[in-house]
Amino acid sequence: ETGVTQSPTHLIKTRGQQVTLRCSSQSGHNTVSWYQQALGQGPQFIFQYYREEENGRGNFPPRFSGLQFPNYSSELNVNALELDDSALYLCASSLEVGGAEQYFGPGTRLTVT
Amino acid sequence: TQLLEQSPQFLSIQEGENLTVYCNSSSVFSSLQWYRQEPGEGPVLLVTVVTGGEVKKLKRLTFQFGDARKDSSLHITAAQPGDTGLYLCAGAANTDKLIFGTGTRLQVFP
Numbered sequence: 001e002t003g004v005t006q007s008p009t010h011l012i013k014t015r016g017q018q019v020t021l022r023c024s025s026q027s028g029h030n031t032v033s034w035y036q037q038a039l040g041q042g043p044q045f046i047f048q049y050y051r052e053e054e055n056g057r058g059n060f061p062p063r064f065s066g067l068q069f070p071n072y073s074s075e076l077n078v079n080a081l082e083l084d085d086s087a088l089y090l091c092a093s094s095l096e097v098g099g100a101e102q103y104f105g106p107g108t109r110l111t112v113t
Numbered sequence: 114t115q116l117l118e119q120s121p122q123f124l125s126i127q128e129g130e131n132l133t134v135y136c137n138s139s140s141v142f143s144s145l146q147w148y149r150q151e152p153g154e155g156p157v158l159l160v161t162v163v164t165g166g167e168v169k170k171l172k173r174l175t176f177q178f179g180d181a182r183k184d185s186s187l188h189i190t191a192a193q194p195g196d197t198g199l200y201l202c203a204g205a206a207n208t209d210k211l212i213f214g215t216g217t218r219l220q221v222f223p
Contacts, residue, residue, distance in 0.1 A: 004155070033210065042117075042201050042213030043156070056210055090155050092211075101146065102211060104155030 002027050004093050004105035012111045013081050021076045021108045023091030031055070032074040033102060034066060035090040043090055049074055078110075086112045116140075117204055117214035125220045126192055134187045134217045136202035142212075143205050145185045147176055150199040150216075192221045 005024045013019050025032050031050045035043035045058035049068035063079040072093070078085060088109050092102035117138045124132055136145070144163045148156035160169050162178035162185060169176045173196075175188040185202055199218050203211040 035211075035213075040216075042203075042216050043211075045210035045212070048210065058210060092155075101158060101161050103158060104148075106153075107155050109153070 004091060004103055006089075006091050006105040006108050008108060009106070010109045010111075012113065015081055015083060015112055017081050018077065018079045019081060019110060021078075021089050021091075021110070023074045023076070023093075023105060025072045025074070025091075025093035026103050029093035029095055029103070030072050031094045031096060032068055032072065033092045033094070034074070034076045035092065036060075037088040037090055037107070039087070046076070081112045083112050086110060117202055117212055119200075119202060119214040119217050121217060122215065123218050123220075125222070128193055128221055128223050129191050130221075132189050132192055132219070134189075134200055134202075134219075136185045136187075136214050138183050138204060140204070140206065141182050143182075145178055145182070146203045146205070146211065147185070147187055148201045148203060150201060156201055189219075192219075194221045194223050197221050 004026050007022045033048040034046040036046055037043040046060050047057040047066055048055045052068045065077045068074045088107040090104050090107045092104045094102045120135045144161055146161050147159045150156040160176045165180045165182045167178045173190045177186045197220050199216050201216050202214040
């Protein structure tokens with residue numbers, strides 16, 4: 001059984017640029033959630049995807065967008081990067097929507113300069 | 114707004130000591146998870162508690178869900194340096210998101 005994988009591991013971008021982060025869900029999991037974790041804080045929910053549709057969104061602006069593909073992998077896109085977007089971005093997959101047990105990938109560390 | 118507050122924020126103890134971490138909210142959760150996170154890695158699920166009053170044991174770790182499903186505790190017996198990490202509680206209130214606590218950073222010295 002393959003766990004959740006994310007790419008890239010680290011990324012450095014300049015303010016105003018755009019970034020795409022990728023996530024492959026755990027085998028058999030059809031739901032993917034994205035979280036932002038600032039240094040020293042707990043993860044904050046960005047949004048969730050189920051069967052290629054957004055299924056809930058946290059308090060993040062529209063410049064945070066996502067996609068889910070037929071194989072349940074997912075992308076997180078952030079436009080017009082701001083310095084405060086610097087964080088660890090975590091992807092989590094679950095067996096089904098409403099499944100509270102979420103399994104996290106190692107994260108992508110994004111630094112915006 | 115649903116919030117989960119953890120206490121203490123930081124804990125620094127010697128190997129062999131016992132400790133308890135608390136996770137409190139004014140909201141009711143359908144279930145609550147505990148995760149452990151090490152630097153540069155994603156959170157790893159330790160346990161899920163669902164029923165009010167439920168107690169689960171995982172080796173030296175004991176997890177309890179409050180009767181009203183608003184709070185939880187994690188007790189570690191005879192802590193070891195390998196227990197060092199960030200402990201996060203997370204509550205599930207609906208079908209989409211987990212609400213994470215503020216985290217407790219534990220350091221166990223040999």
